[in-house]
Amino acid sequence: MGIPSRREAQGDRRYDVVIIGGGINGTSAARELTAAGYKVLLAEMFDLAHGASSRSSRILHCGLRYFETSRPLRSFLSSPRRLASAAGMARAAMQARAELSALRPEICKPFTMCFPVYGGDAVKGWHLDLGFGLLRRLGPARPVLDYRRVAGDFDRHVPFVCDLRDRDRLRSVATYREYIIDSPDRLCVDAALEAERGGAELRLFTRATIAGRTAEGGWSLRLSGQGSVEMVEAPVVLNLAGTWSDEIIAGIAPEPRVPLVTGTKGAHIVVRLPPRYAGHGIACLHRGGHPFYCLPLGGDLFCFGPTETPYGGDAADAVATDEDVAFLIEEANFLLPGLRLRRSDVVFTWAGVRPLGYDARQPMGRRVREIHDLADRGLPGIFAMTAGPVMSHLSAGRDLRKAVGRVLAPSRLPPVPPLPASRPDPAAGDAARMRHAVGAEHARDLMGILYTRTGLAWGRHLDRRTVEVAAETVSDLLGWSPGDVATQVDSFMRHQNIRFARRETDRLSVDRVEART
Ligand SMILES: Cc1cc2nc3c(=O)[nH]c(=O)nc-3n(C[C@H](O)[C@H](O)[C@H](O)COP(=O)(O)OP(=O)(O)OC[C@H]3O[C@@H](n4cnc5c(N)ncnc54)[C@H](O)[C@@H]3O)c2cc1C
Numbered sequence: 001m002g003i004p005s006r007r008e009a010q011g012d013r014r015y016d017v018v019i020i021g022g023g024i025n026g027t028s029a030a031r032e033l034t035a036a037g038y039k040v041l042l043a044e045m046f047d048l049a050h051g052a053s054s055r056s057s058r059i060l061h062c063g064l065r066y067f068e069t070s071r072p073l074r075s076f077l078s079s080p081r082r083l084a085s086a087a088g089m090a091r092a093a094m095q096a097r098a099e100l101s102a103l104r105p106e107i108c109k110p111f112t113m114c115f116p117v118y119g120g121d122a123v124k125g126w127h128l129d130l131g132f133g134l135l136r137r138l139g140p141a142r143p144v145l146d147y148r149r150v151a152g153d154f155d156r157h158v159p160f161v162c163d164l165r166d167r168d169r170l171r172s173v174a175t176y177r178e179y180i181i182d183s184p185d186r187l188c189v190d191a192a193l194e195a196e197r198g199g200a201e202l203r204l205f206t207r208a209t210i211a212g213r214t215a216e217g218g219w220s221l222r223l224s225g226q227g228s229v230e231m232v233e234a235p236v237v238l239n240l241a242g243t244w245s246d247e248i249i250a251g252i253a254p255e256p257r258v259p260l261v262t263g264t265k266g267a268h269i270v271v272r273l274p275p276r277y278a279g280h281g282i283a284c285l286h287r288g289g290h291p292f293y294c295l296p297l298g299g300d301l302f303c304f305g306p307t308e309t310p311y312g313g314d315a316a317d318a319v320a321t322d323e324d325v326a327f328l329i330e331e332a333n334f335l336l337p338g339l340r341l342r343r344s345d346v347v348f349t350w351a352g353v354r355p356l357g358y359d360a361r362q363p364m365g366r367r368v369r370e371i372h373d374l375a376d377r378g379l380p381g382i383f384a385m386t387a388g389p390v391m392s393h394l395s396a397g398r399d400l401r402k403a404v405g406r407v408l409a410p411s412r413l414p415p416v417p418p419l420p421a422s423r424p425d426p427a428a429g430d431a432a433r434m435r436h437a438v439g440a441e442h443a444r445d446l447m448g449i450l451y452t453r454t455g456l457a458w459g460r461h462l463d464r465r466t467v468e469v470a471a472e473t474v475s476d477l478l479g480w481s482p483g484d485v486a487t488q489v490d491s492f493m494r495h496q497n498i499r500f501a502r503r504e505t506d507r508l509s510v511d512r513v514e515a516r517t
Helices: 024-035 072-078 080-103 125-138 184-197 242-250 322-335 393-405 430-441 446-453 464-478 482-499 507-516
Strands: 017-020 040-043 108-118 148-150 170-181 201-203 207-213 219-225 228-234 236-239 261-272 280-285 291-298 301-305 346-357 370-373 382-386
Touching: 017 024, 017 219, 017 228, 024 040, 024 184, 024 393, 040 184, 072 080, 080 108, 080 125, 080 170, 080 393, 108 125, 108 291, 125 148, 125 170, 170 291, 184 201, 184 393, 184 430, 184 446, 207 242, 219 236, 236 242, 236 393, 242 261, 242 346, 242 382, 261 322, 291 322, 301 322, 322 346, 346 382, 370 393, 382 393, 430 446, 430 464, 446 464, 446 482, 464 482
Parallel strands: 017 040, 017 236, 040 201, 108 280, 236 382
Antiparallel strands: 108 170, 148 170, 207 219, 219 228, 261 301, 261 346, 280 291, 291 301, 370 382
């Protein structure tokens, strides 16, 4: 064991592990560590899933994208290391796809992804055959990839083919099964609640700061939030603060300070598409050479994205700018000129910042998931993670538990029986689900109720009256006066308009798209 063991419990303020960050990786680690018998406290400065975890593209993908570069053969033949790394990530993706889709079928929705291949493109049909052959060998057999490459009679096999560009140059279309993670926020909530049932303590709306070393060589942390300050101690700290991870260690890391994280922003636009798109998505490389998708979000809503731009601001403020929206519309129209999308067709937008690994040689960050043991930087007992996607959070939790296990044994026996799931009744009505979010799931505001826990606001813009009714439904549980209700509604409307910026009409635009078909 590389660091001093935890002293026998003295009061309630000592934990085996304090986790900073209630995103997908923090909550998954909390569940794993609690189940292994560690005494865990998780602090989240806002609500669960406040950071990148609620702002991703939501794909549970098979790993093909790790082989997608504008010059795949040249790139991999010139660097066997790059190929080995891509193969490792693809294997992990296939495993995550199998595990998560089996465990949460109600959240992971299958669809048919289509990859158009044009004459003259760098990506050839046989590259895809090779890529899928590799994926089949690398990953579990189920769920099936359902890979096919259609080389003619496109109209019969690819329902939206009439909208594609350059039909005369279209050589083939690869189709395969992917999944959309319908509600990444809910995965965070469930993991946190399962950890709590096993004995973990949750402190939401509580900012954690590492105050310094304890006499025993552990760490002392200040937790401030909800009008109080609390000091706690633990020999192990998991810094799972995503793009904020460098701030967590800024005051305590000795010089020279090499950053942990590089943030890159990804923006998305959401539009309504005609019925022929139902159940389908499109993958390609955009003209800048990065992966670009059209993804089914449910019903007639589809998103195009993401962008990939460096981002240095506070990730909580990331929104799709006019420039992002213009770029995404241009690329969507380049891919599918038949749609003739306009700015007024955009129903809403969202953006997030990826917490990628810092690498001086890769200005856009390192995309391989890494656990950083900060003992190397003079911070024994502190671990961080970069580039951990939503889709592989289950294995991230296990890997973090193993990393902790190398320096500290659990102070308790694992909870018996194993942690039960805590899920709301899917058949319950909206009001019951909202009240459950407050009464049983720690929701404290309308964002936490309508987005994070119930998902009732996702994919639509709620009007003020609907939000007022939602606030009145839970006001007794939260002790809100009529004045508080109005303040909460204002705050929700602001959040909805900024974070999911709405661009003009939706009903009208779908009529126009249908009229063009
Ligand atoms: C545009 C985009 C597209 C993506 N697409 C996909 C995809 O298709 N599939 C996929 O699987 N993944 C995707 N990802 C990646 C994925 O979303 C992230 O890698 C993942 O969510 C990171 O989770 P995390 O828990 O490490 O960080 P976060 O979710 O950012 O969580 C960090 C948390 O720490 C909290 N925090 C920060 N400082 C403190 C403090 N001092 N005290 C307490 N709490 C603090 C924050 O509030 C935040 O909630 C995408 C990401 C983006 C941005």
